[in-house]
Amino acid sequence: MHLPAYDALASTFTRLHHYQxxxxxxxxxxxxxxxxxxxxxxxxxLAELDLLVHQTLADPAxxxxxARAAEEALxxxxxxxxxEMRRDxxxxxxxxxxLVQAKSLASSRCEHAWRTQRTQNDWSGFLQNFQEVVQLARxxxxxxxxxxxxxxxxxxxxxxxxxxxxxxxxxxxxxVKRWLPGLIATVREKQAAQTVLAAQGPFAIDKxxxxxxxxxxxxxxxxxxxxxxxxxxPFCGGVPEDVRITTRYNEDDFxxxxxxxxxxxxxxxxxxxxxxxxxxxxMGRARSMAIHESQSLSFEMQIxxxxxxxxxxxxxxxxxxxxxxxxxxxxxxxxxxxxxxGLIRVDADELSYPAxxxxxxxxxxxxxxxxxxxxxxxxxxxxxxxTYLGLDTRGNYRDGCLQDIHWPGGSFGYFPSxxxxxxxxxxxxxxxxxxxxxxxxxxxxxxxxxxxxxxxEHIWQQASRWETGELVxxxxxxxxxxxxxxxxxxxxxxxx
Amino acid sequence: MHLPAYDALASTFTRLHHYQxxxxxxxxxxxxxxxxxxxxxxxxxLAELDLLVHQTLADPAxxxxxARAAEEALxxxxxxxxxEMRRDxxxxxxxxxxLVQAKSLASSRCEHAWRTQRTQNDWSGFLQNFQEVVQLARxxxxxxxxxxxxxxxxxxxxxxxxxxxxxxxxxxxxxVKRWLPGLIATVREKQAAQTVLAAQGPFAIDKxxxxxxxxxxxxxxxxxxxxxxxxxxPFCGGVPEDVRITTRYNEDDFxxxxxxxxxxxxxxxxxxxxxxxxxxxxMGRARSMAIHESQSLSFEMQIxxxxxxxxxxxxxxxxxxxxxxxxxxxxxxxxxxxxxxGLIRVDADELSYPAxxxxxxxxxxxxxxxxxxxxxxxxxxxxxxxTYLGLDTRGNYRDGCLQDIHWPGGSFGYFPSxxxxxxxxxxxxxxxxxxxxxxxxxxxxxxxxxxxxxxxEHIWQQASRWETGELVxxxxxxxxxxxxxxxxxxxxxxxx
Numbered sequence: 001m002h003l004p005a006y007d008a009l010a011s012t013f014t015r016l017h018h019y020q021x022x023x024x025x026x027x028x029x030x031x032x033x034x035x036x037x038x039x040x041x042x043x044x045x046l047a048e049l050d051l052l053v054h055q056t057l058a059d060p061a062x063x064x065x066x067a068r069a070a071e072e073a074l075x076x077x078x079x080x081x082x083x084e085m086r087r088d089x090x091x092x093x094x095x096x097x098x099l100v101q102a103k104s105l106a107s108s109r110c111e112h113a114w115r116t117q118r119t120q121n122d123w124s125g126f127l128q129n130f131q132e133v134v135q136l137a138r139x140x141x142x143x144x145x146x147x148x149x150x151x152x153x154x155x156x157x158x159x160x161x162x163x164x165x166x167x168x169x170x171x172x173x174x175x176v177k178r179w180l181p182g183l184i185a186t187v188r189e190k191q192a193a194q195t196v197l198a199a200q201g202p203f204a205i206d207k208x209x210x211x212x213x214x215x216x217x218x219x220x221x222x223x224x225x226x227x228x229x230x231x232x233x234p235f236c237g238g239v240p241e242d243v244r245i246t247t248r249y250n251e252d253d254f255x256x257x258x259x260x261x262x263x264x265x266x267x268x269x270x271x272x273x274x275x276x277x278x279x280x281x282x283m284g285r286a287r288s289m290a291i292h293e294s295q296s297l298s299f300e301m302q303i304x305x306x307x308x309x310x311x312x313x314x315x316x317x318x319x320x321x322x323x324x325x326x327x328x329x330x331x332x333x334x335x336x337x338x339x340x341x342g343l344i345r346v347d348a349d350e351l352s353y354p355a356x357x358x359x360x361x362x363x364x365x366x367x368x369x370x371x372x373x374x375x376x377x378x379x380x381x382x383x384x385x386x387t388y389l390g391l392d393t394r395g396n397y398r399d400g401c402l403q404d405i406h407w408p409g410g411s412f413g414y415f416p417s418x419x420x421x422x423x424x425x426x427x428x429x430x431x432x433x434x435x436x437x438x439x440x441x442x443x444x445x446x447x448x449x450x451x452x453x454x455x456x457e458h459i460w461q462q463a464s465r466w467e468t469g470e471l472v473x474x475x476x477x478x479x480x481x482x483x484x485x486x487x488x489x490x491x492x493x494x495x496x
Numbered sequence: 497m498h499l500p501a502y503d504a505l506a507s508t509f510t511r512l513h514h515y516q517x518x519x520x521x522x523x524x525x526x527x528x529x530x531x532x533x534x535x536x537x538x539x540x541x542l543a544e545l546d547l548l549v550h551q552t553l554a555d556p557a558x559x560x561x562x563a564r565a566a567e568e569a570l571x572x573x574x575x576x577x578x579x580e581m582r583r584d585x586x587x588x589x590x591x592x593x594x595l596v597q598a599k600s601l602a603s604s605r606c607e608h609a610w611r612t613q614r615t616q617n618d619w620s621g622f623l624q625n626f627q628e629v630v631q632l633a634r635x636x637x638x639x640x641x642x643x644x645x646x647x648x649x650x651x652x653x654x655x656x657x658x659x660x661x662x663x664x665x666x667x668x669x670x671x672v673k674r675w676l677p678g679l680i681a682t683v684r685e686k687q688a689a690q691t692v693l694a695a696q697g698p699f700a701i702d703k704x705x706x707x708x709x710x711x712x713x714x715x716x717x718x719x720x721x722x723x724x725x726x727x728x729x730p731f732c733g734g735v736p737e738d739v740r741i742t743t744r745y746n747e748d749d750f751x752x753x754x755x756x757x758x759x760x761x762x763x764x765x766x767x768x769x770x771x772x773x774x775x776x777x778x779m780g781r782a783r784s785m786a787i788h789e790s791q792s793l794s795f796e797m798q799i800x801x802x803x804x805x806x807x808x809x810x811x812x813x814x815x816x817x818x819x820x821x822x823x824x825x826x827x828x829x830x831x832x833x834x835x836x837x838g839l840i841r842v843d844a845d846e847l848s849y850p851a852x853x854x855x856x857x858x859x860x861x862x863x864x865x866x867x868x869x870x871x872x873x874x875x876x877x878x879x880x881x882x883t884y885l886g887l888d889t890r891g892n893y894r895d896g897c898l899q900d901i902h903w904p905g906g907s908f909g910y911f912p913s914x915x916x917x918x919x920x921x922x923x924x925x926x927x928x929x930x931x932x933x934x935x936x937x938x939x940x941x942x943x944x945x946x947x948x949x950x951x952x953e954h955i956w957q958q959a960s961r962w963e964t965g966e967l968v969x970x971x972x973x974x975x976x977x978x979x980x981x982x983x984x985x986x987x988x989x990x991x992x
């Protein structure tokens with residue numbers, strides 16, 4: 001088939017894929033390997049790359065190619081790539097190059113300083129850099145909003161989850177806010193009567209690492225196409241052909257790193273199983289950040305905190321960390337499903353987690369909309385932590401509004417992805433359980449293949465072939481249905 | 497001062513500096529971190545970057561800017577940058593983009609496969625990829641040669657050491673070939689009467705690493721701007737703001753890694769001390785590969801194998817590797833100056849080293865000139881190893897012509913840099929000793945500051961301010977004089 005316009009576009013997007021490869025590796029290195037004095041040069045190089053990518057996408061010649069390619073006889077995969085190409089091109093054309101570079105530099109500077117400021121609980125120092133990031137993010141939101149005909153915050157949301165809108169998320173989150181506090185209270189009351197043995201540390205870092213590697217193996221991570229390293233803020237980076245996940249270890253607490261590794265392995269398997277023959281083209285990309293989080297949360301929540309899985313890995317804990325009664329399967333299940341609202345999102349239990357996300361969503365939406373200023377964040381944070389989780393965070397910026405990397409890095413609109421992801425994950429597993437009625441028995445026996453095979457077929461191999469709504473509809477037979485998360489939580493935590 | 501043309505060039509070259517930053521980090525990662533399945537995507541991304549750099553340099557608009565900048569009132573540093581910009585631009589304009597990308601891809605492929613083929617002693621498998629690399633290197637040499645009006649091999653040499661010519665190197669190396677074999681024979685005869693205690697291993701890798709880190713500290717490596725990692729083939733990579741050196745460890749032999757680290761630390765200090773305010777511009781780059789090797793060899797040969805330095809570090813060996821009589825200073829000096837021709841260049845003693853280089857130089861010159869084909873290399877290698885070092889390498893490709901990364905990576909014309917570097921290093925130290933008459937006593941006392949201060953003033957801070965000839969003339973008061981190396985070797989090995 002002769003497709004001159006599409007082929008020209010494919011060649012440009014392959015070039016972009018190569019550029020982004022370099023940016024991903026340099027970004028991983030910045031977080032996992034780079035010594036401190038390397039940062040200024042790295043930030044400048046990455047901002048240059050952002051500009052190059054932007055300029056390549058904003059090339060006026062693309063307009064004509066996109067129009068002509070739409071008339072060519074594309075197959076469904078090519079059509080999916082073309083849809084994503086058009087989205088990237090429209091997005092880039094709405095942003096002036098100056099703004100792209102300024103935002104990249106300001107975010108790099110703010111994020112780098114934040115690493116120290118967070119440790120020092122230095123909100124006022126942070127605010128100086130952060131105000132510029134907010135200012136530029138608002139400009140960015142305005143530019144995108146005007147072009148897309150939606151609100152500024154929706155325009156940012158749309159970049160992480162195409163088609164997502166604040167009005168819809170409001171309805172979903174308002175519902176969660178109605179049932180979640182009651183559920184948390186009921187579960188805590190129930191758990192108050194339980195005896196749970198705490199595991200006795202310290203847990204040597206090299207042993208935690210060996211355990212983590214064996215879990216990754218069990219979960220199907222391909223070590224010939226990826227690595228596990230250390231970073232202050234765990235993430236999944238690198239490129240699909242070479243996925244880099246990171247963790248951090250705490251000698252007093254093996255649970256965080258363990259679940260962190262399981263979480264990142266979920267992201268990693270998605271990337272490692274995107275369709276190999278389309279990786280360089282937009283159709284071959286992971287669908288969206290909510291779908292990405294649906295994979296990490298399928299691993300962490302649906303599989304990882306499932307008592308059947310904890311029974312499966314109980315011997316591994318005894319093997320690597322030394323035998324103790326706390327690692328007995330029933331106790332392990334109680335440890336990993338213990339509900340105790342705390343200050344830190346990434347360490348939150350499965351029930352408190354949505355509250356952390358909703359709080360951030362509400363604050364960042366008001367911030368981008370101009371209803372509040374950056375300096376208003378701490379007071380609002382305190383108020384919402386009190387309301388949603390009953391916790392006092394006053395004066396504790398470090399474990400309050402300074403705890404996440406997203407805002408210093410200029411990523412506004414990302415947080416809803418976590419809870420949308422948890423909802424998608426619950427929906428997948430509800431769907432799987434209809435045919436895999438013996439799922440828990442298989443998990444306990446170490447047979448995870450049916451789960452991976454379902455995810456591979458319905459999510460991983462689909463990549464960006466469909467818009468998110470259609471992907472989920474095809475996978476589960478229905479649109480996003482937040483009730484699956486509620487039912488999953490009630491079943492797991494109340495046995496209902 | 498208003499310098500519109502120069503400023504426009506400076507902005508383009510700053511952009512190139514940013515691109516090259518990403519390439520350097522991705523290149524380091526490829527050798528030190530990347531899992532095997534990442535290679536195809538990495539090679540494609542790096543080839544894309546090579547093409548981008550090439551296209552940026554070959555931009556026709558630069559011709560006019562270069563001409564106009566030459567008429568502007570530049571200071572001496574700006575003039576030095578302009579000279580280097582012109583050189584880069586001329587070079588890029590001589591090579592078609594197609595060839596740049598093809599060479600990058602073919603070299604990546606050949607180098608990647610070589611990592612396995614070398615281990616398997618698989619010359620014929622290697623030859624299949626290598627013939628394409630040779631073919632493209634010859635094309636490259638031809639393109640450059642026609643433009644520069646010099647021979648093909650000279651055109652490749654010229655990229656690593658601007659102004660170097662085979663005819664001059666022939667004269668220098670022919671002289672070495674006259675005196676070196678006799679010197680080796682005399683020294684071996686003298687050393688045959690010495691008693692040397694071999695150190696008793698095994699030497700645990702973590703202990704060798706701790707020793708290496710302490711040596712780097714002693715030699716002034718800035719760990720807030722660099723790292724030490726592992727790779728199969730030790731090198732110094734990264735960027736001046738963040739220098740990445742690598743080593744490999746052998747549990748049976750602590751000497752290789754120790755001297756390897758000292759060698760790479762010499763490269764690293766050069767990069768870490770290039771003038772900070774000019775790093776993004778060509779004037780701020782390291783001068784040439786021969787000058788770079790003159791730094792690594794100043795560290796490895798002039799300092800590292802100096803008995804005074806070995807006396808200084810003798811307690812560190814006892815501390816990290818466990819006390820043993822072999823680590824006593826006089827024995828250590830005998831160990832590190834032991835002359836014993838062997839098959840491997842990077843493990844060669846100081847006297848045999850030039851023979852390894854001359855052999856490679858003669859072969860690659862004939863290969864690029866078309867006097868021999870790639871398939872002729874093993875026979876020629878055997879013949880020259882027999883002649884120069886009296887060693888039989890027949891059938892042992894792994895430790896013969898497959899041992900170096902340079903040829904599979906397409907770097908022809910690099911090897912002479914090592915011996916030119918050794919000669920420059922000997923010349924610097926001869927010059928230093930004229931004023932630092934107590935140098936050995938100071939080294940033994942741990943006072944390396946006068947040496948570093950001389951190197952910093954005369955080499956590191958000069959960066960690319962001068963052409964190599966003038967740099968060396970200014971530093972030592974004379975042009976390259978190979979007799980300094982001969983005198984140094986005779987003094988150290990014969991006490992002459």
